[in-house]
Amino acid sequence: MAFLDELTKKAKDIAGAAAEKAKDLAEVAAEKAKDASDNAKLKVAILSEEREIEKNCKAIGEWFVSEYEGEIPDAVKDVVDAINASKARIAELKASKEALEEAEKAAEDPELKTCPVCGAVSNSKFCPDCGAPMDAQE
Numbered sequence: 001m002a003f004l005d006e007l008t009k010k011a012k013d014i015a016g017a018a019a020e021k022a023k024d025l026a027e028v029a030a031e032k033a034k035d036a037s038d039n040a041k042l043k044v045a046i047l048s049e050e051r052e053i054e055k056n057c058k059a060i061g062e063w064f065v066s067e068y069e070g071e072i073p074d075a076v077k078d079v080v081d082a083i084n085a086s087k088a089r090i091a092e093l094k095a096s097k098e099a100l101e102e103a104e105k106a107a108e109d110p111e112l113k114t115c116p117v118c119g120a121v122s123n124s125k126f127c128p129d130c131g132a133p134m135d136a137q138e
């Protein structure tokens with residue numbers, strides 16, 4: 001019976017060791033998950049602070065471009081010029097977009113006419129903006 005006892009004890013030891021190992025693995029996994037979540041949290045916190053900086057730098061830039069009075073320092077002159085060039089380009093693009101939308105609107109509704117004087121679009125006999133006869137173009 002000593003042999004059987006020995007065997008049982010061995011089996012118990014092995015099972016115990018396996019259980020212990022599984023527990024260790026679970027702990028390691030939990031630790032890793034915690035690290036990962038801490039890591040993710042830190043990453044998010046860093047990104048959030050970086051976004052704050054960007055937002056505040058943008059506010060400084062916007063203030064500078066629109067409010068700064070006096071000569072623009074050389075260090076940022078090119079940047080300010082580039083911003084102003086972009087603003088001018090946006091104004092042009094918006095005008096083109098509006099013209100395109102007006103034209104599309106006119107194309108959709110054959111009743112709509114474009115005022116030959118001011119370019120307003122309307123389906124009335126006379127231009128609602130300048131009063132010119134809308135039929136004059138035909």
Ligand SMILES: [Zn+2]
Nearest residue numbers: 115118127130
């Ligand atoms: Zn008109």
